[in-house]
Amino acid sequence: MFLQASRQLEISAVIILLTLSSQSMAEMPESLSQQHLNALVQEDPQQAFIEAFEAGDELTEAAFTSERGVGAKVSETGNRFTRFPRADLKGSGEWATHIPARETGPVAQACIACHSAPYANGSGPNPLNGVVDPLHTGDPSMYLHRNTPHLFALGAVQLIAEEMTAELLQIQDDLEKTVCSSSQTASVPLSAKGTSFGMLTAMPMKTDGACTADFDRSGIIGVDEDLVVKMFGWKGSHATIRAFTRHAAHNELGMQADEIVGELDGDHDGVTGELSVGDLTALTVYMAALERPISKIELAENGLLELPDEEKKLIEDGRKSFAKVGCASCHIPELTVQSPVFSEPSSQIGFFEEIFPSGQKAAEQGLNQVTAIRFDLTDGSPNNHVAITADKETNLGAFPGNENGEAVIAWYSDFKRHDMGPLLADAADVHGFGASVWPTRSLAGVGSTGPWLHDGNATTLDEAIRAHGGEAEESRLSYEALAEQERAAVVAFLENLIIIDLDPEEEEE
Ligand code: HEC
Ligand code: HEC
Structure with a gap:
């Protein structure tokens, strides 16, 4: 009884396969400069969006080469990729010494090698599961297993999380004002977009005549104590598409973004400048604006x-x-x-960084809200x-x-x-x-x-x-x-x- 519906879907699947095979021949994209995007935003914001989107499309499809920095020095003996975490490889420049600390891989040359079903940017079958050892146990019984999720319309996820975070932070600010004006301890329910996140309690604290709140965060439920709603990764480990993406690029591809390592060759593959600030902006804007399910x-x-x-x-x-x-x-x-x-970058507290993980100031690297x-x-x-x-x-x-x-x-x-x-x-x-x-x-x-x-x-x-x-x-x-x-x-x-x-x-x- 489902035949007609599923037949139509199958037909589109065939067309999609054809599309995919031509995509896999995509050429190595040039690095995109954030300064170029900034200039374009001032001239023609819509064109800047489209250009970033198209560059992101190319970056997710590209099969990066070792010359461009894909892979890492996994071992002294020259392994560039590894399907399994290798906390046992602790020699100079090897897997366990990479900066930032590696959780897995590198495994692949392209994002869409894993994010592939039902078509590019989708989810992945079990053979492509991430096998992750963030604690560097070196013990397979402690490895974590992660199925590949889809990347569509992620801008909606980040924006909902941003608005919920703004609501929670507003409740926190208001509570501070209340306890300071009444000089009494108080508790308020935390909720955002109708979802309850427990209770927040505060006591007034006077130092040098000024009052601030001393918060008791033990009643917070279902969100981190900083009240920033983080939805990326199955565990909700990252608040922004950008932060998750550079984590993925480093771990899955061995493509280290300038904003996490600066000038350092953190994975000892002999290449620096693997992904620019503009590249990360493009990848983020692309996944944010992909079609919705x-x-x-x-x-x-x-x-x-x-x-x-x-x-x-x-x-x-x-x-x-x-x-x-x-x-x-x-x-x-x-x-x-x-x-x-x-908006990339965002203006919401918790969703933009003044200082990149590399220690560099984001604004000095060209990334700013203006x-x-x-x-x-x-x-x-x-x-x-x-x-x-x-x-x-x-x-x-x-x-x-x-x-x-x-x-x-x-x-x-x-x-x-x-x-x-x-x-x-x-x-x-x-x-x-x-x-x-x-x-x-x-x-x-x-x-x-x-x-x-x-x-x-x-x-x-x-x-x-x-x-x-x-x-x-x-x-x-x-x-x-x-x-x-x-x-x-x-x-x-x-x-x-x-x-x-x-x-x-x-x-x-
Ligand atoms: C080896 C397979 C693999 C490759 C290659 C890969 N990913 Fe992923 N991706 C995953 C897995 C597995 C997860 C889930 C990770 C987790 O939950 O911690 C994931 C999660 C994500 C997420 C979070 C999505 C969500 O809704 O939580 C983003 C964004 C992402 N990947 C982007 C990328 C980009 C961009 C690239 C290329 C630079 C890339 N991935 C390359 C397997 C891969
Ligand atoms: C208490 C909250 C909660 C309730 C109630 C709940 N779910 Fe879930 N659901 C989750 C969470 C959290 C996950 C992710 C679990 C994981 O991957 O380990 C999930 C995962 C799923 C998935 C897998 C999604 C994927 O992409 O792999 C399906 C399907 C699902 N739920 C359907 C349902 C249905 C149907 C019901 C009602 C019978 C239900 N859930 C009730 C929280 C809930």
């Missing part, structure tokens, strides 16, 4: 997919059961972004513009806006960390907030990103759901108690959340 229901509404009535009904029934059994309490179907303009590259989530996506009729085009790559000028983001997450129980625990508690604690993973595109869960251990969506424990235990039990047909509907609803390239030919140009 979509749903089969939306495609059908736009006449782009023939969806049989029975499947439509199953999906709608599944959407209701998803809410009924409590999935939607963590996987919140929609959040809105009040000011939907993504010449930030900007685009609007509700119309900025260059991909997936689709002609609906001869004279009507819709931009299905962008997020829909509402009547208040907000962007509506169907990301299926509360942007909060939860204890998910023993089945989903890492071998080691690297961040100190719990081996089984994870931010709610988005379900946007989840129908196209199997295998599932942080380690790729779930071969079906049903298995992924049944692995939920801890704070999700009750919800999982309710799911398991559903009639078989209702569980099938929940899975059909999830399978309806897809990633699709609606204009593959255009990209080929």
Whole structure:
């Protein structure tokens, strides 16, 4: 009964494969200068955005060569890549001595070597899982396993996190004013975009006549004590696309960004200047502005997919059961972004750096908010513009806006960390907030990103759901108690959340 829908998707998959094979021959991109982008922003901001986006496209596709700095000195004997972490290699310049400390790899020559399914910038199958040893244990039983997630529309993720962080920091500022004006200890609930993050308590503290708050942060739940919402990486290890990207470039490719090492050859491959500040800006803007995941229901509404009535009904029934059994309490179907303009660099505290990890001042390296590259989530996506009729085009790559000028983001997450129980625990508690604690993973595109869960251990969506424990235990039990047909509907609803390239030919140009 799903034949028609899936056949159409298969056809696009064929076209997409063709696109991919031509992409793999992409030439080595020139390094992009941030100063060039800055000058362009002042002349023609839209052109600067498009140029950064296109450069980011090339950088994610490029198979970097050793001359350009890909790989690292893994061992004295000349290994450039390694599939497994090698904390045992402690000799001069070898794996365990790289700066910054290496967690894994280098493994690949190109970002899209892993981020590949269902097409470039997507997720990855199990053979491409990251095998990570951040604590340098050298003990395979302590390695962490990470499935490759997709990279689409990440600007929406960062902007939601920015607005939530701003809300939490405002509550903190207001509490300081309250305790200082009343000279009494006080507690307030912390919440952002409707999600609760526990309580914040403060006592007034007078030094030299000035009052500041002495905060008790022990009641904060589901976010770091700095109240910065961090969503990148399965563990939520990074707040910004930029910070995660240079971490990925270093660890996965052995491409060390100037902003993490400065002039230093931190991976001893004999090459410096591997990725410029402008390159990182381009990669960030590109992933931020990639097309959003979509749903089969939306495609059908736009006449782009023939969806049989029975499947439509199953999906709608599944959407209701998803809410009924409590999935939607963590996987919140929609959040809105009040000011939907993504900006690189950001102006939100916690999302820009005055000092790069290299120790250099960002502004001195050309990165500053005055010449930030900007685009609007509700119309900025260059991909997936689709002609609906001869004279009507819709931009299905962008997020829909509402009547208040907000962007509506169907990301299926509360942007909060939860204890998910023993089945989903890492071998080691690297961040100190719990081996089984994870931010709610988005379900946007989840129908196209199997295998599932942080380690790729779930071969079906049903298995992924049944692995939920801890704070999700009750919800999982309710799911398991559903009639078989209702569980099938929940899975059909999830399978309806897809990633699709609606204009593959255009990209080929
Ligand atoms: C060897 C495979 C591999 C390569 C190559 C690779 N990645 Fe990844 N990528 C991963 C894995 C695995 C994760 C999940 C890591 C984690 O959770 O800590 C990830 C996560 C990410 C994320 C975070 C996404 C999210 O939603 O949390 C970004 C951004 C990213 N990669 C960008 C890049 C870029 C840009 C490149 C090239 C410079 C790249 N990756 C190269 C495997 C890879
Ligand atoms: C307490 C919060 C919470 C509840 C309730 C919850 N989830 Fe999750 N869900 C998560 C977290 C956190 C992850 C990531 C876990 C991991 O990868 O280890 C996740 C992962 C998933 C995944 C895998 C996503 C991927 O990309 O691999 C699916 C599918 C999923 N949940 C569906 C559901 C369904 C269906 C329900 C209701 C029966 C549900 N979840 C209830 C928090 C929750």
